[in-house]
Amino acid sequence: MSTQPPPRTARRGAVLVAALVALLGLPLAACGGSGSGSDSGSGSSGQSPAAQAPAKTLTVSAAASLTEVYQSLGQQFQAANPGVTVKFNFGGSDQLAQQVVQGAPADVLATASPTTMQTAVAAGKIQGDPLIYATNKLQIAVAPNNPKQITSLADLNKPGVTSVVCAPAVPCGAAATAAEKAANVTLKPVSEEQDVKGVLTRVETGNADGGLVYVTDVKSAAGKVAGVDFPQASAKGVTQTYPIGVVTGSADPQLAQSWVSFVTGPQGKAALTQAGFATK
Amino acid sequence: MSGVPRFLWVPAVLAWLLVAVPVVGLVVRVDLSNFVSLVTSDAALAALWLSLKTGLATMVCCLVLGGPLAVVLARSHLPGLPFIRSVVLLPLVLPPVVGGLTLLFLLGRTGPVGAFLYDRFDITVPFSTTAVVLAQTFVAMPFLVVSLEGSLRTAGERYEAVAATLGASPVTTLWRVTIPVVLPGLLSGSVLAFARALGEFGATITFAGSLQGTTRTLPLLIYLQSQDDIDGAVAMSLVLVVVAILVIVVSRTRDVR
Numbered sequence: 078m079s080t081q082p083p084p085r086t087a088r089r090g091a092v093l094v095a096a097l098v099a100l101l102g103l104p105l106a107a108c109g110g111s112g113s114g115s116d117s118g119s120g121s122s123g124q125s126p127a128a129q130a131p132a133k134t135l136t137v138s139a140a141a142s143l144t145e146v147y148q149s150l151g152q153q154f155q156a157a158n159p160g161v162t163v164k165f166n167f168g169g170s171d172q173l174a175q176q177v178v179q180g181a182p183a184d185v186l187a188t189a190s191p192t193t194m195q196t197a198v199a200a201g202k203i204q205g206d207p208l209i210y211a212t213n214k215l216q217i218a219v220a221p222n223n224p225k226q227i228t229s230l231a232d233l234n235k236p237g238v239t240s241v242v243c244a245p246a247v248p249c250g251a252a253a254t255a256a257e258k259a260a261n262v263t264l265k266p267v268s269e270e271q272d273v274k275g276v277l278t279r280v281e282t283g284n285a286d287g288g289l290v291y292v293t294d295v296k297s298a299a300g301k302v303a304g305v306d307f308p309q310a311s312a313k314g315v316t317q318t319y320p321i322g323v324v325t326g327s328a329d330p331q332l333a334q335s336w337v338s339f340v341t342g343p344q345g346k347a348a349l350t351q352a353g354f355a356t357k
Numbered sequence: 358m359s360g361v362p363r364f365l366w367v368p369a370v371l372a373w374l375l376v377a378v379p380v381v382g383l384v385v386r387v388d389l390s391n392f393v394s395l396v397t398s399d400a401a402l403a404a405l406w407l408s409l410k411t412g413l414a415t416m417v418c419c420l421v422l423g424g425p426l427a428v429v430l431a432r433s434h435l436p437g438l439p440f441i442r443s444v445v446l447l448p449l450v451l452p453p454v455v456g457g458l459t460l461l462f463l464l465g466r467t468g469p470v471g472a473f474l475y476d477r478f479d480i481t482v483p484f485s486t487t488a489v490v491l492a493q494t495f496v497a498m499p500f501l502v503v504s505l506e507g508s509l510r511t512a513g514e515r516y517e518a519v520a521a522t523l524g525a526s527p528v529t530t531l532w533r534v535t536i537p538v539v540l541p542g543l544l545s546g547s548v549l550a551f552a553r554a555l556g557e558f559g560a561t562i563t564f565a566g567s568l569q570g571t572t573r574t575l576p577l578l579i580y581l582q583s584q585d586d587i588d589g590a591v592a593m594s595l596v597l598v599v600v601a602i603l604v605i606v607v608s609r610t611r612d613v614r
Binding site: 169171239241244246247266267268269270271279282283284 | 467481566569
């Protein structure tokens with residue numbers, strides 16, 4: 078050891094260490110915090126007068142394809158239930174089901190396939206039977222006015238036509254594979270995308286002539302692509318069904334149930350239909 | 358004691374752990390009983406082969422194009438050289454997805470160059486293995502250029518000047534003097550470019566798409582498998598870690614030599 082450690086340098090050193098640790102630690106702490114915080118209300122409830130019903134938060138884990146519909150339904154639900162804040166956790170159905178199984182705080186789970194819902198049901202995480210309330214169909218997305226005159230799945234294999242589908246590993250790709258089987262056609266896509274929005278983008282940017290996407294995606298593209306119906310879209314295993322269920326251990330099962338009733342009720346049906354879903 | 362100030366040790370160890378621990382976590386997570394079948398599946402072998410093939414092609418492209426560029430940057434006295442250099446560095450700073458988009462909007466079927474190629478010659482660049490190499494070259498080029506330009510500047514122009522006074526032509530000087538002197542930098546730059554190409558993801562998936570055997574390189578396969586077959590993704594990740602370590606070992610021994 079040296080006899081006289083220069084105190085100023087040492088102090089400056091300590092400050093530096095503290096700063097570095099803080100730099101390293103802060104983002105980590107922020108990451109850790111976001112998982113548990115379901116009470117840091119990001120609510121749009123304006124003034125929350127104490128005279129009205131006590132503030133409640135409803136957490137809904139929902140498939141990414143439900144984003145637009147659920148957000149608009151969330152607004153309506155909050156307006157109809159003063160004091161209630163609806164928070165959404167949108168993501169891949171598989172991921173969401175896994176999160177619920179591992180105890181992530183959620184009151185309602187709404188996935189994009191019965192298989193993913195079954196993951197949560199099998200783990201005893203859903204109260205009662207999940208309810209199937211909506212379906213979504215594949216369509217062939219083509220450029221507006223369909224310049225390559227694509228009217229069937231087989232047309233995607235025509236010379237001079239480039240097609241894009243989802244990879245079979247993801248739900249939209251599994252549906253596409255089932256549709257090919259039903260039509261007895263083997264598509265030769267130039268790319269298998271990671272998700273359905275990737276397929277849509279390829280068609281929107283004119284790099285592919287046709288792509289298999291959902292009716293709701295064609296609707297959301299608002300005129301940038303046109304949708305072509307094909308008969309196999311209604312075959313078994315091709316149509317996507319949307320189940321919803323109340324999560325066991327929900328802090329407020331009653332509120333959760335009223336969300337389920339709302340989504341499956343007339344207002345929910347109207348919003349879903351408008352987005353291109355078929356409702357039951 | 359060494360001359361390293363003690364207060365540096367804590368962040369230094371943290372930094373090292375931040376890199377090392379996740380890799381250990383990956384190794385621990387590997388499903389050893391199925392490892393061989395997971396990494397020798399058709400999809401895995403196709404991706405590995407494609408990655409090696411496109412990585413090597415990228416390295417050659419970087420050498421053939423980036424090598425001369427580095428010489429121009431280090432030796433010429435063009436006006437606006439700093440500007441030219443900063444453009445070359447752009448891919449280092451840009452998110453690769455942005456690189457992929459720029460390539461797509463240039464060479465995609467509706468892009469100015471892509472439309473011309475498609476209409477005149479019926480050539481579609483995206484979705485091809487060529488597109489993978491283009492995307493990888495875009496992101497890997499600066500690694501070779503920076504490394505080689507650094508070597509050229511460090512080596513200086515003295516030997517070249519001497520060669521010139523002895524009557525050697527600029528071409529002879531380049532082959533007999535400049536290149537031998539900067540060979541270590543050239544090699545480590547090439548290895549770095551190869552390594553960057555192997556890891557390329559964002560530009561490739563945006564510009565080239567993802568299709569087994571044509572455009573689905575190892576990183577793309579790992580990302581795809583992480584959606585439904587996490588064991589496969591982890592096994593392939595381990596393969597990539599091993600390849601990365603090999604690359605580092607190779608480039609290190611070059612440095613020492």
